[in-house]
Amino acid sequence: MTSPSPVVSKAIVTGHTRGLGAALSEALLARGFSLLGLARTRHPLLAQRFPSAVNEAEIDLSDTRSIEAWLAEGTLQRFLQGARQVLLINNAGTAAPIGPCSLQPPHEVGRSVVLNVAAPLMLSSAFAAASSNLPDRRIAHVSSGAARNAYAGWGIYCATKAALDHHARAVALDGERAMRVATIAPGVVDTDMQTALREVDEGRFPSRGKFVELKQTGQLSSPQQAAEKFIEYLLSDSFGQTPTVDLRSLPAQ
Incomplete structure (x- = not known):
């Protein structure tokens, strides 16, 4: 009698460097996942x-033509072959531009909207099509409390994260076979984005x-903890039972 084949688990993470x-990628690799990381550079x-487990x-991801060209290569489909459980984590994003609407350079607005919204939605559609025959497929958008609470000077970030929340709500209603989707807000994490927020002029x-106080009082979680x-x-x-989740609201394990 032959033993059953092991479950092959694969994950795609954007902004994995x-x-x-990077912390999400390491956590998945430690659990035996194969990883496909998408970013402007490779992880060092x-x-x-x-x-044997890392593909990059x-x-x-702030250029739709670049995304379209990569998708046309078929790398996504080839990576997913042979898997049973597949994940897409749309993590890459930017907080820029920061400042009132009149001070936001239009070209920065455009790049931010592509990186924060167009790229996750394009990859989600391609992922859903490429994994349509698989028994367990999950899409997680990295969201933020800024999707649900407006901040002066942070209109583009708030709007783009809110777009991901609503995308998850709508896709969940599609009822696609074996596919779960949700946005996950990880809380306030000690990353480069937090550093940028603390350094920006208060007038903007x-x-x-x-955010300065959160850092000074030790209220930021580490990337590894999050x-x-x-x-x-x-x-x-x-996962997938609720389309928008904040990790801070979940009961302690």
Whole structure:
């Protein structure tokens, strides 16, 4: 009698080279996932530490033409072959531009909207099509409290994260076979984005003091702490039952 084949689990993570994306990638690799990382550059160490499990593609996710060209190569479909459980984590994003509407350079607005919204939605559609025959497929958008609470000077970030929340709500209604989708807000994580918020002029971002205080009082979680909680929830049976989730609202494990 032959033993059953092991479940092959694969994950795609955008922005996997630093911050939360790097921590999410390491947490998945530690759980035996194969990883496809998408970013402008390669991670300096992951491929050395997990040579048989890490695949990387250098792609500018703020440029729709770059995304379209990469999707046309068929790398996504080839990576998903042979899998049973597949994940897409749309993590890459930017907080820029920061400031009132009149001070936001239109070209920065455009690049931010592509990176924060167009790229996740394009990849989600391609992922859904490429995985349509698989028994367990999950899409997680990294969201933020800014999707649900407006901040002066942060209109583009608030709007783009809110778009991901509403995308998850709508896709959940599609009822596609074996596909779960949700946005996950990881809480306030000690990343480069938080550093940028603390350094911006208060005239452009009136809430700057709040984020300085969070850092000074030790209220930021580390990327590793946030990633562990994020992955635990993403792999749980609860994922997908609610289209928008804040990790801070979940009961302690």
